[in-house]
Amino acid sequence: MTSAEINPEFENLLIYLRQNRGFDFTGYKRSTLMRRVQKRMQSFNIEKFEEYLDFLEVHPEEFNYLFNTILINVTAFFRDSSAWEYIAEQILPNLIRNKKTSDQIRIWSAGCASGEEAYTLAMLMAEMLGADEFRQRVKIYATDVDEDALNQARLAVYSAKDIQTVPDELRQKYFEVAGKCYVFRPDLRRSVIFGRHDLLQDAPISRLDLLVSRNTLMYFNSETQGRILARFHFGLNDNGYLFLGKAEMLLMHSNLFTPLDLKNRIFTKISSVNIRDRLLIMANSVDEESSSRLSRHLRLRDMGFDTAPIAQLVIDINGTLIMMNEQARSLFALSTKDLARPFQDLELSYRPVELRSLIEQAYTERRPITLTNVERHLSNTETQYLDVQITPLQETDTSFLGVSIAFGDVTRYIKLQEALQRSQQELETTNEELQSTNEELETTNEELQSTNEELETTNEELQSTNEELETMNEELQSTNEELQTINYELSDRTTELNRTNIFLISILRSLQTGIVVIDSSFKILIWNYMVEDLWGLRTDEVLGQSIFSLDIGLPVEQLRSPIRESLSGKKLFQEMILNATNRRGRQIKCYLAITPLLGIEMQGAVLMMADVERVNSMISTQDMESRRHQD
Structure with a gap:
């Protein structure tokens, strides 16, 4: 976004939305976003973004209507039928063939809106596997940032107009009639899991066989698209498929995905070469003496890495754990059997802190990510504090080999700092208590003296109060008499007025x-x-x-x-x-x-x-x- 396109008032509005409602729209295309916001502003004849921000502060209920206007929930069953035919005839059968009969099939519908595409996937998978096997093996994760749309999707209730695009055979098989509406089969509905998910802030769903995100990326700018696609790349299995909308080409991100069928926007993941493959190629390309020297250097490097005083891990670009030193094995109860395992399968990947999304952040931002004072709760009810640094390992050609993760145990320093803080607080508390005690003694003496004086004056006040009450009773009695007199006068005047009106009406009629x-x-x-x-x-x-x-x-x-x-x-x-x-x-x-x-x-x-x-x-x-x- 150029400086000419920056509107300070609009940027302040986006910051306000992020800080007060947790919606981060800063990655959206400014032209589209401003057009949607201005459409809502026209409803109140507001021209300036600054005035609309003031309106939001006074009317918090307006947030829901604004988000519904920005988040364009355009979807339908079997939208772009030719693309869905290709999915049903080519992609899903191939996906099932590559799986063992006991393997689970995981699908993610990102930006699912009111759920039509998620249920489309459910119908196609149920047709291929049968209802029983579908319930056992298939999990469809459907996510969006719009809570209202998700609530509608969870109900799985659609009008006759909504399901016009569903073939008659599938409509009769997978929908139940409820009055004038159609409800998706409850037994299959349990395999479709809906949840709120922000593509920019939340960790991606992993181990996916198919990722469907249709016409969602087109609302984001190029930089934000790159961050989201990197998360999609991380979430997909090596043989997984990415299904986009007809307006999304991925021409600028060919290093992550390659088109399988560009017409229908079907892409496959590009798997990067890991560090072990690179070392093997290097070793095979040198002579015996060089190989021996390389072997010694590698052993020396491994020993230096293994004896480092802080715990360290190395994970390649494919998410596989390839190196860990003695401190890491001891600290996290790891063994050599864990080498070559997917890092996401290890408890360490999400406990004591979610590392998978941080790894993706380090790749995306091309810089080390540091966390301080991360709490780790041990089995003996003690708490350990760690400083975590995630460093991307990058070659000279700007491509990544993987990441290094270092864990520094700072528990002793944290506890020492806490002890010093407690001592300081106790000293401050003691001084305050002594000072307040002296003040209380002084005030107690003053209070005793004033109490005697107050008791003397209280008797006088009670006596005068009784006199005032007697006077007030007399005044109330007099007021009541005056009100009764006024009521009698008003009654007489009303009677006279009614008589006059009747007389006037009689004259007019005569x-x-x-x-x-x-x-x-x-x-x-x-x-x-x-x-x-x-x-x-x-x-x-x-x-x-x-x-x-x-x-x-x-x-x-x-x-x-x-x-x-x-x-x-x-x-x-x-x-x-x-x-x-x-x-x-x-x-x-x-x-x-x-x-x-x-x-x-x-x-x-x-x-x-x-x-x-x-x-x-x-x-x-x-x-x-x-x-x-x-x-």
Whole structure:
């Protein structure tokens, strides 16, 4: 990554994620990683990485959503079917032929996401071996850094859409129907082991016959890919296979793997020449005198190595133990029978410290790795402390021959240091105790004097407290009486208000004219039944709405100016006749009168409206009734 590509704010965000959540994304390709993070930031309209870091500090639940966005879990059963056909027809049969019938078959699905590819491997192996032999011999390790995806994979429950790519014969044989979902067979599911594993930080799974990591490497930069591939190389057996995704070529790492079928991304491991082979070639290429001299030099070197005062081991590039001195044999209970054994088979490879991953780190970083004060618990319940140094053995052509591991026993120095620290702490503790004792004696005398004074004042305080309590009781009694009086007044006011509301409603119902009351924001406060009959809108539909937002047959926009004049007090009474359409769709002449609300604190206006023809008809009817009574 060039300096031009470095974004300090983004790098600070990655450091924060590593320190607070243990996810190390620093090895991912920056362009892809920034694009995924920015996609999540867009959900909150955040533009700067610094602001998003602040958002994460305030909202810790956002971490899960961010990781789900970054960790692209794209997978499927039998994805890239042609590659899986090659695996089923060529790789797996050859893998089984190279094994004894009692040997275990170990497969690793790295970056397994929700488990589809791991179960694909399980189905293919079960088809070749049969269910019983599959359960006895096959272990499929499926790992990922996404806990949510792993939880889904452990359930082994998939939808009908998820298993569309599974052939019908395999679907019926290896899946059980549970409602609308399909569940992978539980008896075979036990051979698929899911676990969280970080390809950059955790030790690789070893003794593998097949390693499947499809479209996982492409998210990492070239340097990180090299570190991961070195771990893959360590984990695979010499005749093991590496199965990658169609976007991964390994053109830059041809010293570790060679393509077996580049089209389908199948690779085999390149086994390096160990140091014993090199010495044998050297010995066969010289004459007898030189061979004798070389033999003496080798014996001298072996004696010097064997009598070294610290324990030492030499492990070749293939992970085989080829040398150990007397101190190492004595310290770790090793014998000459352990020579030529795979180092990973020895207890020393993982106890008292995991050495296999440290060896890979020394190869990858091309430098010695040193550990200090490593604790080793002995059988007699004693603890031994060791300084461990792992040094890569490199030839002039930059290739590695193996590593040397040295163990220095520093138990005596650690115990001496601990004893000195304990003595110093005891002295400090004693001084502190003496000082605190003197201070306690001084304070005790002061406390005794003050106690007498406090006892005298306590009596006075108790007496005043009783007086205060009596006063508070009287105040509470008075307050209760006041609250009762207020409750009676509120009850009377509520009764009066209810009576007034009933009276007002009766008046509005008795009027034969439409009445609309609005506030200063033109929102409707009262809408009587005559207005409902005129325009066809119920009271509950219009209350709180602006009169100018109503879709009725009255041209309300023509009322805007008159209403404003009424609200401002410029005109106390306005009347007009407007052409309108009533709720029945009939054209009418609408009489309209506008007056402001008077005599109250709230500002508003009263609109009276009526159908002119209906009013005239009512007047004519009343006149006729009046004449009839006179006659």
